[in-house]
Amino acid sequence: xxxxxxxxxxxxxxxxxxxxxxxxxxxxxxxxxxxxxxxxxxxxxxxxxxxxxxxxxxxxxxxxxxxxxxxxxxxxxxxxxxxxxxxxxxxxxxxxxxxxxxxxxxxxxxxxxxxxxxxxxxxxxxxxxxxxxxxxxxxxxxxxxxxxxxxxxxxxxxxxxxxxxxxxxxxxxxxxxxxxxxxxxxxxxxxxxxxxxxxxxxxxxxxxxxxxxxxxxxxxxxxxxxxxxxxxxxxxxxxxxxxxxxxxxxxxxxxxxxxxxxxxxxxxxxxxxxxxxxxxxxxxxxxxxxxxxxxxxxxxxxxxxxxxxxxxxxxxxxxxxxxxxxxxxx
Amino acid sequence: xxxxxxxxxxxxxxxxxxxxxxxxxxxxxxxxxxxxxxxxxxxxxxxxxxxxxxxxxxxxxxxxxxxxxxxxxxxxxxxxxxxxxxxxxxxxxxxxxxxxxxxxxxxxxxxxxxxxxxxxxxxxxxxxxxxxxxxxxxxxxxxxxxxxxxxxxxxxxxxxxxxxxxxxxxxxxxxxxxxxxxxxxxxxxxxxxxxxxxxxxxxxxxxxxxxxxxxxxxxxxxxxxxxxxxxxxxxxxxxxxxxxxxxxxxxxxxxxxxxxxxxxxxxxxxxxxxxxxxxxxxxxxxxxxxxxxxxxxxxxxxxxxxxxxxxxxxxxxxxxxxx
Numbered sequence: 001x002x003x004x005x006x007x008x009x010x011x012x013x014x015x016x017x018x019x020x021x022x023x024x025x026x027x028x029x030x031x032x033x034x035x036x037x038x039x040x041x042x043x044x045x046x047x048x049x050x051x052x053x054x055x056x057x058x059x060x061x062x063x064x065x066x067x068x069x070x071x072x073x074x075x076x077x078x079x080x081x082x083x084x085x086x087x088x089x090x091x092x093x094x095x096x097x098x099x100x101x102x103x104x105x106x107x108x109x110x111x112x113x114x115x116x117x118x119x120x121x122x123x124x125x126x127x128x129x130x131x132x133x134x135x136x137x138x139x140x141x142x143x144x145x146x147x148x149x150x151x152x153x154x155x156x157x158x159x160x161x162x163x164x165x166x167x168x169x170x171x172x173x174x175x176x177x178x179x180x181x182x183x184x185x186x187x188x189x190x191x192x193x194x195x196x197x198x199x200x201x202x203x204x205x206x207x208x209x210x211x212x213x214x215x216x217x218x219x220x221x222x223x224x225x226x227x228x229x230x231x232x233x234x235x236x237x238x239x240x241x242x243x244x245x246x247x248x249x250x251x252x253x254x255x256x257x258x259x260x261x262x263x264x265x266x267x268x269x270x271x272x273x274x275x276x277x278x279x280x281x282x283x284x285x286x287x288x289x290x291x292x293x294x295x296x297x298x299x300x301x302x303x304x305x306x307x308x309x310x311x312x313x314x315x316x317x318x319x320x321x322x323x324x325x326x327x328x329x330x
Numbered sequence: 331x332x333x334x335x336x337x338x339x340x341x342x343x344x345x346x347x348x349x350x351x352x353x354x355x356x357x358x359x360x361x362x363x364x365x366x367x368x369x370x371x372x373x374x375x376x377x378x379x380x381x382x383x384x385x386x387x388x389x390x391x392x393x394x395x396x397x398x399x400x401x402x403x404x405x406x407x408x409x410x411x412x413x414x415x416x417x418x419x420x421x422x423x424x425x426x427x428x429x430x431x432x433x434x435x436x437x438x439x440x441x442x443x444x445x446x447x448x449x450x451x452x453x454x455x456x457x458x459x460x461x462x463x464x465x466x467x468x469x470x471x472x473x474x475x476x477x478x479x480x481x482x483x484x485x486x487x488x489x490x491x492x493x494x495x496x497x498x499x500x501x502x503x504x505x506x507x508x509x510x511x512x513x514x515x516x517x518x519x520x521x522x523x524x525x526x527x528x529x530x531x532x533x534x535x536x537x538x539x540x541x542x543x544x545x546x547x548x549x550x551x552x553x554x555x556x557x558x559x560x561x562x563x564x565x566x567x568x569x570x571x572x573x574x575x576x577x578x579x580x581x582x583x584x585x586x587x588x589x590x591x592x593x594x595x596x597x598x599x600x601x602x603x604x605x606x607x608x609x610x611x612x613x614x615x616x617x618x619x620x621x622x623x624x625x626x627x628x629x630x631x632x633x634x635x636x637x638x639x640x641x642x643x644x645x646x647x648x649x650x651x652x653x
Contacts, residue, residue, distance in 0.1 A: 053577045055481045176629055204625045205618075211482065211573045216387055220622040223380035237482065237575070244572040248495050249379065265484045265573060 042073040043102065043299050045292065046095030048116065050108035050132075051083040054209065055237075056261060056284050060106050060130060063288025074296060083108070089115035096123045102295045105139075106288075107132035109178050126298045130291035131284075132180070133307065140298055143290050143308045147180050147260075150280035150312045151187020151232075154258040157278045157314065158192060158230050161256055165197020166229025169221050171214055171242060173234045174206025181234040184260055188232050201225050207238040214241030222249050232258045236266035236279055243269065243276055262315060262323060271320035280312045281323055356645055357593075357609035364616045372623045378500075380619070385505040386570070388615040390415070390563045392508040392608070394586035395593075396515050397559030399607045402590050403519070404552045405532040405599025406453060406460035410467035411560040412582035414442050416475040416575070418564030423485040423574035424478065431489050435565050442561020443554050445471055450553030454546040468583075475576040482575040485568075494570030504566045511559065516604035528552050532599025589614050592642050613642065 045068065052058045061078055068074040077095060081088035088110070095103055096119060103120050107113060110132060117137035120127045126140040133142045158168060170188065173181045192198050203221050207213035214233055221228065222245060231246075233239040239259035246255050252275045259266050262281035269276035287310050297304050315323055368375040394411050401408045422438030429437075445467060452463045485491075496503040519525040527548045530538045539545045568574035593610030595602025617638055621631045 052476075052480075058476075058480045174628055176627075204627055205622050205631065206628045210575055210578055211571045212567060212575070212578050215571050219379075219383045219386065220619070223377060223383055224374050224623060224625075226379065237573075240484075240573055241571050244495075244570070263482075265482065 041299075042075070043296065044075045044077065044098070044100045045295050046092070046098070046100035046103045047076055047078040047106065048088055048092050048095065048103060049078065049080045049106045050085070050088050050110055052080045053083065055263065056282070057106060057108060059284035060288040063285040064104060064130070064292045067289035067292040071292075071296060074292070085110060085113060088113055089119070092116040093119050096120065096125065100125065101299055102126045102128065104128045104130055104291050104295055105132075106130050107134060109180055110134070111177070111179060112136045126295065128291050128295045128298070130287055141294050141304050141306055141308070143287055143294055143310060145282045145287070145312050146309045147183035148187040150260050150282065151184040152191055153187070153280050153312070153314045154232055154260065154278055155188040155191030157316070158232065158256070158258055159195045159198070161277065162198065162229055165195070167199045167201055167225055167227055168192055169201045169203060169225065169228050169231040171203050171207045171217050171221075171231060171233040171238050173209040173238065184234045201228070207233065207241070209235055209237060211237050211241035214238030215245045218242035218245035222246070222251065228255050230256045230258065234260060236261040236263035239276065240265055240269070243274070246275065264324065267315060267320050267324040270315060270317055271324055273317055277316065279315050281315050282312050283310070286310055356642075357606065357613070360642070361609065361612055361616065364613070364620065368616070368620050368623070372620075374623050375620075380623070382500075382502065384615060384619055386502050387619070388611055389502075389504045389508045390567050390582065391585045391589060391614060392611045393511060393559045393563040393566070394582055395589035395607050395611050396511055396604060397556030398583070398586040399590045399593075399595055399602050399604065400515070400519070400528060400552045400555045401460070402595050402597060403529050403532045403599055403602055404549050405535070406549070406552065407464060407587070407597070408449065408553060408556045409461065409464040409583050410445065410449060410471055411556065411586060412579035413468050413471035413475065414445050414557060414560035415564035415567060415579035415582055416577065417445070417471050417478070418442050418561040419568030419578060420475050420479055420483055420574040420576050422565045423483045423490065423568045426490045427486045431487060434490070435493065438565040439558060439561040442557040442559070442564065444557070446554040446557020447550060449557065450550030453553065454549040479576060482573045484573045490569055491572055492569070494566055504570065507562070507566070511562075512604050512608050519604055524548065524551065529600060532601070534600070585614060588639055592639060594646050
């Protein structure tokens with residue numbers, strides 16, 4: 001009896017799901033034909049996160065969901081690949097089989113995701129990349145920061161702060177082929193490498209993008225180069241660890257710090273007038289919500305820009321208060 | 331005939347001055363050699379800054395390695411320690427904003443013990459494989475750390491930072507705590523009935539059971555000790571960094587296992603000592619420190635670290651495999 005009932009329920013459920021899928025599939029084309037329909041048609045958008053292990057990426061995922069909620073008619077299905085490229089591809093396939101209208105990929109440090117992009121292309125769905133632009137493969141649109149420009153910004157600020165030159169250390173996140181970090185460091189080097197009197201010291205060990213890594217790498221740097229004048233880290237989390245190491249060594253007055261991202265604790269340190277002097281805002285909230293907007297625009301049939309660089313304003317003591325949101329996710 | 335066969339299968343022995351090298355001699359030689367090379371080739375090595383760095387940087391690996399040793403002695407393994415570090419750190423950093431400092435520290439430690447008790451119970455009472463249980467715990471506890479807080483927590487109470495940065499004379503407080511754990515732990519394993527039972531279980535659990543000793547209870551105790559060490563390491567690390575991150579401690583279990591293995595502990599259980607494990611920790615930390623001082627690129631550091639671990643184990647094995 002019970003088994004029979006269950007069977008009927010299952011069949012009914014499957015039918016309902018099938019009908020649902022049909023209706024949403026038939027809605028998508030109407031959406032693309034008439035721009036006016038975009039306000040009425042409801043969409044399901046799949047989000048494929050390469051990783052949520054880091055405040056920046058989890059903030060991005062939340063921002064996408066929050067923006068979808070604001071729109072009211074967009075449902076989000078979010079997935080996490082736990083830092084595994086193969087899992088990302090299978091997550092995308094799962095999303096496609098759930099018949100999402102569009103996919104947003106937050107690719108973290110991935111250079112490319114050919115398998116994921118191919119299956120989306122085969123399914124004929126639009127794909128919006130947030131933060132990470134893939135070097136190969138076809139995508140509909142990309143929204144993200146210019147990492148090299150952020151590095152250049154930090155470099156220029158440090159050069160101004162160090163008119164007499166001095167040693168500037170660079171703490172990298174790693175691994176060696178992480179092109180986000182490379183772009184940031186390249187930016188800094190392009191300015192400071194030619195600046196008068198400035199010597200660059202690259203830490204041999206990676207800080208692995210975390211505060212604990214930044215701390216240990218900085219400790220080693222302080223042992224080998226006690227006369228540092230400044231340190232640049234590829235993200236704020238590492239800088240915050242480095243700041244602790246510098247404070248422990250009693251060198252807070254000697255060494256200034258430049259980071260990237262705009263993590264809340266870093267903004268607070270900058271605002272408080274510590275030796276943490278500058279960061280470049282790489283706002284996950286803005287990039288995430290713009291990414292969702294972009295996906296909805298595409299589904300509505302709008303012609304959109306292919307690549308959009310979100311500006312990364314320089315944050316110093318003068319304007320840190322403006323960016324420090326005590327309730328913000330990141 | 332068979333006896334001869336086993337004889338011919340002997341591994342080559344390393345002999346020094348007519349005597350076989352023991353694990354202890356290998357260690358002392360290795361550490362002295364490393365320090366001598368370091369001191370003579372790098373101006374920085376013997377500076378106070380660097381020596382303090384060394385002392386600070388061995389704390390996390392040291393604490394985790396001792397806990398790991400206790401579990402390995404029973405023939406088990408604890409892969410969850412890195413996640414416990416993250417959870418305990420972020421829990422105590424979160425609690426310290428509203429609660430007194432000692433309560434927050436104890437809560438971090440207690441969380442580690444609770445996780446250890448759960449791991450131990452699943453292994454001992456339900457007979458599940460330690461590898462599987464603690465692998466599941468690794469992902470569960472990491473998830474819980476993110477559930478507690480997705481974003482890093484910087485404790486509002488400044489006194490939280492003292493645990494990680496206070497000095498006792500020239501030695502960091504955290505290092506003193508770790509050394510105390512090894513000293514007390516060493517005595518526990520060699521001199522107390524409970525400690526000796528843990529070692530004996532790894533040798534032959536059935537014999538221990540027949541001797542009237544409660545095997546389950548001691549296995550659970552071993553995992554609880556490992557959890558406690560990981561909890562303590564997590565609190566100290568969060569205090570040292572000044573920010574607790576839910577993502578901290580990934581792959582920390584590997585260094586802890588490596589330290590035990592370099593220290594001659596057998597993954598089959600029953601063999602290993604606190605002293606030798608501490609030697610293993612020293613070797614690992616010295617290698618890291620030296621490669622950094624020489625400015626060796628990070629990927630070469632990984633390669634060299636792996637090769638050195640294999641080399642040390644080979645040396646030990648050649649001198650142990652005499653039956």
